[in-house]
Amino acid sequence: MKKLINDPENVVTEALRGMELAHGDLIRVHFDPDYIVRADAPVQGKVAIVSGGGSGHEPMHGGFVGHGMLDAACPGAVFTSPTPDQVQAATEAVDGGAGILHIVKNYTGDIANFEMAAELAGDANVRAVVINDDVAVEDSLYTAGRRGVGGTVLAEKICGAAAERGDDLDAVVALCERVNANVRSMGMALTSCTVPHAGEPTFELGEDEMEIGIGIHGEPGRHRVQLEPADQIVERLLTPIVDDLPFSQGDRTLLFVNGMGGTPQIELYIVYRAAATMLADRGITVERSLVGDWITSLEMAGTSITLLKLDDEMIDLWDAPAHTPAWRQGR
């Protein structure tokens, strides 16, 4: 294992210290239990948005805490759900009296911990929306359901803007559900990744192999195939996405090409080009775009593609100002 760390046990704590030192004008970091809140929290009269999950997906979620996005983020250990006491403390710290939305990715652990936190947070008016946009997982009674992946980033930007402009809790919840209903994602990996305290890659991939349909925790995907040119890989990812919603001719969309942590930007733009071309061929309009490392799996090389069907309100909120450690626009 070759990593820029000190002790594997201190990875999350030391990174949080770094964030606190670098971005003290935007956020405050609380330790034991660990959570990040925006510097002006609680904002009275505003719906508060709290998210969280295992660490290792940076900049999500901690990098999204600030004006126009999240009020709080709860980082767990690497790839491990945060605990209810963390989420409860964060929820109480940002409660501005207008209610709290928990944005939760669909993993058994995340859901159980957030639900328990909501119960423990007694008086606060907490609602939860579960994001489950990963088309690689069959959504059936026989699985834990589709995982929450790239769509989470878009939901946090759009719903954060709605809360910031003063929407009430019912409206923010409804919007978050609408984003989730209209977003689909799928990812692939060229390499595995190594969880610091594990010390070994989570799975092995040969030089000439790739894993299609991966999640964001280094778990194996839907199937393993021989490496192909980028255009073919994009087709493998985008076809199930477009067919699933389904997206159709005339739809206005946001195309999000995400890096898994170890992929250079130059490759992400090659992916973007292929995806945009494929969508244009199908008559699907891309009105907004996002390219970069926004929801990662440590140093994994690979990409995920997320497509969101937009409406006028979502576009306004997407374009609204945000000022967080990782996201700065229009302000």
Added chain:
Amino acid sequence: MSVDSPQVVVFLERFAEAMSEHRRLLTRLDSPIGDADHGENMNRGMQAALPKLQGDTPSDVLKAVAMALVSKVGGAAGPLYGTGFLRASKAVEGKAVLDADDIAAALDAAFAGVAQRGKSTRGQKTMLDALGPALDAAQQAAADGSAVSDLLRRAAEAADQGKRDTVPLLAQRGRASYLGERSIGHQDPGATSTAILIACMTGDDALVATAAEDAAREDHEEEPQVDEDV
């Protein structure tokens, strides 16, 4: 056996010891169908719980272990075990000594809590597949007018059988469910730690050792040596 609060502390101390001793087994069971951390997580949680195991009533002790697990275990097991212990605690609130009916009621509440928290039911390759049979056996024993020690033994034997019966099951909850058919043929780590927990309440080391066997591994080869403490 009189199940008062010192006795519940003894149960849980044994469980902490068993989680430390068998953490490699639990993590190995969690490797092919989970994320290879169940043993380490449960051990960390129970070690954190040890200094907090106190209270005037069994209910207080159960609540203390619940809160420690909730804040230290993480993942799915923390809130699942935490909810189970918390509901058991509520079911026997105010009682200084638990009789057979109380223990059956505590198991009933724990089962319902875990099922609700995990949105799960029996037969989905989870800890409920050990807890459910233990509950059935405890309820039957209570109805028969059995002594507490007999009830606990019957519950432990049923939990162990339930754990063994998870091997051929298809996982339908948790990360194992993403594997589909590939989850068949492995013993569920959560059912295993639950079988160990129930066995720890009997005070019979042989039952604990049986609960910590992997029925999917026919040769019963010994677990690799446990490293010095993590």
